[in-house]
Amino acid sequence: MTDKPKVGVYVCHCGINISATVDVETVADYALKLPNVEVARTYSYMCSDPGQVLIKNDIKEHGLNRIIVASCSPRMHEPTFRKAIQEAGLNPYYLEMANIREQCSWVHEDMEEATAKSKKLVASAVAKVRLLEALESKEVDAEPAALIIGAGIAGIQAALDIADAGFKVFLVEKTPSVGGRMAQLDKTFPTLDCSACILTPKMVDCASHPNIELLSYSEVEEIGGYIGNFDVKVRKKARYVDFDKCTGCGDCAAECRVKDRFPSEFDQGMGKRSAIYLPFPQAVPAKYTIDPESCLYLTRGKCGKGPKCQEVCKAEAINFEQEDEIVEFKVGAVIVATGFDPFDASRKPEYGYNDYPNVITGMEMERLVSASGPTGGKVKVFNGEEEIEPKEVAFIKCVGSRDASVGNEYCSRVCCMYVAKQAHLIRDKIPDANIRVYYIDVRAFGKGFEEFYDRVRRENVRYIRGNPSEIFKRGNKLVVKVEDTLTATPLEDEVDLVVLGVGLEPRADMREIMDLLRLSQSPDRFFLEAHPKLRPVDTATEGVFLAGCCQGPKDIPDTVAQAKGAASSAMIPLARGKVMISAQVAEVDEATCRGCGFCVNICPYTAIELVKINRFGHEVEVARVNEALCKGCGSCSAGCLSDSIQPKSFRDRQILPQIAALGVLK
């Protein structure tokens, strides 16, 4: 608009929230004398309907083309007033607000001072508004598909919800099977449902759902683009088994020349697997995979007279020629659901995890009590001399949690309850066992948790308050050295089995995902959400959401709740089919740009690239902004030596007059 600016200034009383401290009439009178101001009024509640009508009428009657509202923070009502002036036919970006409530009337007591300051803020707003430009928000199409990284219970649940709503889902899982940690659990607190019984149907559903493309044994290699339009590249690792031909019969694993020689990841190394393997019987997809690091043929180029698996596989599925495959697709939203790592107990050497086979972790206990585990559910341990059924069992809680010495100050939120659960399961299996739990605090905060903890205590599980300092061997017993802090008694407790209630840690490989999606970590090193209270599943990257333990330790109910939240948030752009891209983006003046590329390196969103243009017959390079990627931060602008790149609405020529106005009016 080249018209001469005609500014209307509206000073709000906000009941008496503003007018008790700021003389609003004086401010309006003052405003009327400022350059280009045609109308200045006060009103009791500018945001109310009549307040907005006041502005709209003035726009029509007086031909106003720039509006100042001096009231609350723009973080509060900027959208309200933008909409109002748009309804009166004005470009919504011809608005500036002067924050005379949160940053003036509420924080100053002296009426004279507050009024003087309000005048300055209004003057500064007038200085800027005259130079604002009309902007158009653009909409771009959103791809009606989602990428989910990680197929633990969080990823599975989110995938099912989005797929059920009718959108395409690409579910990428790093390991050969979906299921995550939950698949390893035996029963789940506080209800004691069998983990596999409630999880397996969901695992099967997500492999058979017509809208879900499951990419197991795969990793995301690249993600480009922006909300609505992410370009994704996934590497499907070679399984050396033809996915379509393999029937999952298992003949290969049974005949493998290195049968049952390698620690099974699923059984926490307590069970064994062959080089060709299915991680666990209910694995989905039920397809075998050859581990390239343990297979004779793949490591040495030779397996007897020829690969045994190939010889026995009736489906002729074994294929050593298979190579990694790259799959590319487009999605509108991304959910990160990469889960956690259990704390590595060897980092607490005083507990002797590496030294004594009968010091085990909670994760190992899950496999030990599981009917599908390495011992068929019999709780047996090796005490250094023989295999025994432990009669004296000690649990230690908070191992690797709430412990600044290992860098984890947070509470892992599940160990209190899984320890109670495992104590109960041992009581079930070994009725005459003496079970004690060494604890710092018991946190039983969830639905049904306190009741469950109560029940376990009544099952004759002793809770002793104390943080053990050391575990050592005496004869064929383990000695837990600890002070009972409630009675101030030092104890040397002789036991057959120690279970370390290890906490949850951020995954060691999370950096891969952070770099792919430019996510940040919170102080606990888990992924950072956009707002700890109001945007718990969003990230600072639009269109990227978090679900499950990758955002912080959680139990299954909370994981599922968050996954459902992430799914519904991710579906917003998918369902609309469009995403609005901000109009307040940076713009390059191609006439003055030197093509130095400083801005290209500064931009955190890689929104700028150098392009060749023809300038007066010469081919030169200049910067160009991808408006869909630019977030309008303006960092580029402050780094440009020729002031060629400028964020709209926050250009130098819009900010400098604001500074001048504030300076002059001492």
Place this chain on the structure above:
Amino acid sequence: MSENYEPNIVAFLCNWCSYAGADLAGTSRVHYPANIQVIRVMCSGRVNPLYVMNALQQGADGVLISGCHPGDCHYMEGNFYARRRMGMLKDLMEFVGVDPKRFHMSWVSASEGHKWKEVVEKTVEEAREAGPFEGFRRRQIDW
């Protein structure tokens, strides 16, 4: 320096952390000196060092720049740029004889209304100690 000299402070606040923190100070009815006027920018990284010089030139006695805590920038890295640029600027200002008490930088998050009050008080106090700035005022831009 006159007895009742009140310094004039121009502050640049990022939209996501410090501006929100200053709003929170208001909602919490925390009181602080009225000498400070805020210009909202989207990111502390937007603040061109020249703005600081410009403010002093135009009549400010002190300048404050406030952004998200390092590592918490809404735009990931903007406040690191701000920190680096303003560090250099501060050295330069000392070199040309501007009292460093006129120039402040702070990290105030959206939940730190009380910290905002402390930052304002300190900025005003130090600018008061430095006295009215007459350094390199040239002419006032006729806006």
